Amino acid sequence: MAPANDRKVTGLLAATFTPLTAQGEVNLSVIGPYVDYLTEKQGIKGIFVNGTTGESMSLSVAERKDLAEEWCLRAKGRMDNVIIHVGCMSLKDSQDLARHAAEIGADGIAVISPSFFKPRTADALRRFLQEVASAAPTLPFYYYQIPSFTGVNVPVRDVIEDIEKLIPSFRGVKFSGSDLLDFGQCVSYSQPHWSVLYGVDEQLLAGLAMGANGAVGSTYNYMGCYVNQMISAFETKDLVKARTIQFKIQELVRYAIKLGFDIGVNKQLMTEVSGLHLGPPRLPVMPCSPDLAQLIIQKYQSIFV
Ligand SMILES: CC(=O)N[C@H](C=O)[C@@H](O)[C@H](O)[C@H](O)CO
Numbered sequence: 595m596a597p598a599n600d601r602k603v604t605g606l607l608a609a610t611f612t613p614l615t616a617q618g619e620v621n622l623s624v625i626g627p628y629v630d631y632l633t634e635k636q637g638i639k640g641i642f643v644n645g646t647t648g649e650s651m652s653l654s655v656a657e658r659k660d661l662a663e664e665w666c667l668r669a670k671g672r673m674d675n676v677i678i679h680v681g682c683m684s685l686k687d688s689q690d691l692a693r694h695a696a697e698i699g700a701d702g703i704a705v706i707s708p709s710f711f712k713p714r715t716a717d718a719l720r721r722f723l724q725e726v727a728s729a730a731p732t733l734p735f736y737y738y739q740i741p742s743f744t745g746v747n748v749p750v751r752d753v754i755e756d757i758e759k760l761i762p763s764f765r766g767v768k769f770s771g772s773d774l775l776d777f778g779q780c781v782s783y784s785q786p787h788w789s790v791l792y793g794v795d796e797q798l799l800a801g802l803a804m805g806a807n808g809a810v811g812s813t814y815n816y817m818g819c820y821v822n823q824m825i826s827a828f829e830t831k832d833l834v835k836a837r838t839i840q841f842k843i844q845e846l847v848r849y850a851i852k853l854g855f856d857i858g859v860n861k862q863l864m865t866e867v868s869g870l871h872l873g874p875p876r877l878p879v880m881p882c883s884p885d886l887a888q889l890i891i892q893k894y895q896s897i898f899v
């Protein structure tokens with residue numbers, strides 16, 4: 595069996611929303627146009643499927659397979675990276691999804707820690723990740739940390755210590771916390787064939803300064819084109835320009851948080867900006883009220899004129 599490849603993941607990956615019908619069923623028909631929109635209108639060359647933004651934890655395993663398959667099919671030859679999140683509360687379900695991701699030709703898999711029975715130590719978490727990764731040993735494997743949702747606060751640096759001895763396919767981290775000490779420790783420990791991806795969109799510039807190879811986030815669905823400009827400015831050392839763009843994103847995110855920002859609001863914002871019909875979120879996330887969506891969209895338009 596071929597080992598997982600060593601190709602670095604760079605640039606922006608959009609964490610995709612899951613299109614649902616008005617009745618709340620998965621709506622695969624939107625995925626083709628969604629890929630068109632990301633590539634043509636936002637300059638996005640990678641997607642992160644069935645993650646937090648994709649409401650994976652609210653989907654059935656069968657739905658997650660259908661979605662993963664359609665995203666892979668539509669993105670094939672058009673995106674550089676299709677990473678599928680396969681984390682579940684059940685190790686068996688995660689392994690099932692990991693095997694499936696390999697079958698459908700995904701470029702990599704990522705796993706969030708279980709959060710009902712939480713691993714209390716790095717060792718417990720590492721063993722869980724190892725069992726999932728071993729179900730798809732040819733796929734690059736990424737640990738996805740998001741403590742605000744999981745309540746799992748094990749430092750990522752502890753998780754990745756000598757991890758290739760346990761997980762030969764380990765290729766990096768998606769870091770969605772704001773602890774830049776731990777993040778910096780991950781970057782400095784990172785191996786040349788690993789990718790350290792930052793996941794807090796409103797402070798990506800700090801992540802880039804700390805050495806992030808790329809980024810995964812929800813807002814790149816509708817602000818990817820601006821964030822690409824920010825990355826270019828950072829790369830050409832135009833920090834004033836890079837900050838100007840980061841501050842705009844912060845202004846929008848702060849405004850949205852004050853009004854009550856969640857996946858439902860975020861999904862509605864994407865619907866309004868893109869014109870794609872993404873539908874409501876799934877309960878327990880509540881649909882966004884039209885009034886709230888209008889306020890945020892007005893703010894978006896006033897910031898990005
Ligand atoms: C909780 C959540 O959804 N986190 C996303 C990725 O990890 C981010 O992309 C945020 O949505 C974004 O930074 C806005 O706060």
Ligand SMILES: CC(=O)C(=O)O
Pocket residue numbers: 609610642644645646647648793810811812
């Ligand atoms: C942002 C992200 O990575 C996710 O929604 O999973």
